[in-house]
Amino acid sequence: MNTNRTYASSAYRVTLAAGLAALALIFSYIEAIIPFNAGMPGVKLGIANLVILVSLYTLGFRYTFAINLVRILVAGLLFNGFFGALYSLAGGILSLFVMYGLKRTGLFSQTGVSMAGGVAHNTGQLLVAALIVSNIKLFVYFPVLLFSGLISGFFIGILTYLILKRLPKALFPSGKN
Known part of the structure; x- marks a missing residue:
């Protein structure tokens, strides 16, 4: 029957998503323990976004x-x-919606989608910070976060492209949402 095949495919996707969530959490942990200091507060590499982009495209x-929600909530509790x-929740959700919208247009490469996601993530975090402290003057920091989001997004996008190019197509079931 075709229903067994659909069930197996759904179970496979859930298992794959759980594995990717665990991998994203591991990347979040690595990023939390790496002594990366760009000289500016809030600037991070965003390596967990690599998993998010691979998942979005597959x-x-x-x-x-x-996957993103689980990673953000668990990493938030742990690290x-x-x-x-x-901050991560606001940035992660805004970033994902922006990346999904740009991906759907078909006008942007994976690197372009990633760069926009990096900027959107930083924008979402800055919006929440400004709301929490009730001070719009925090946006004076936006150019720094814009630049760091573009740079990080560029490198994550290139890595995403290289990973997707090498992953076997049979690993991911067809019929994306």
Whole structure:
């Protein structure tokens, strides 16, 4: 029957999504323990976004949203604390919606989508920070975050392209969301 095949495919996708969520969490942990100091607060490499982009291009939006949410909430509890999780949640959700929208247009490369995601992530975090402290003057820091989001997004996008190019197509089921 065709229903067994659909069930197996769904179970496979859920298992794959769980594995990708675990990998994204590992990358978040690595980023938390690496003494990376760009000389500016809030600037990070964003290596967990590599998993999010690979998932977006292979599993689709719905699974990627779940992976991102699980990673942000668990990493927030383990490494970042409440406010870190809140900032990451705002940035992660805004970033994912921007990347998904740009990907759907077909006008942007994976690197372009990633760069826009990096900028959107930093924008979402800055918006939440400005709301929490009730001070719009925090946006004076936006050019720094814009530049860092573009640079990080560029490198993550190139890595995503290289990974997707080498992953076997049979690894990911067809029928993305």
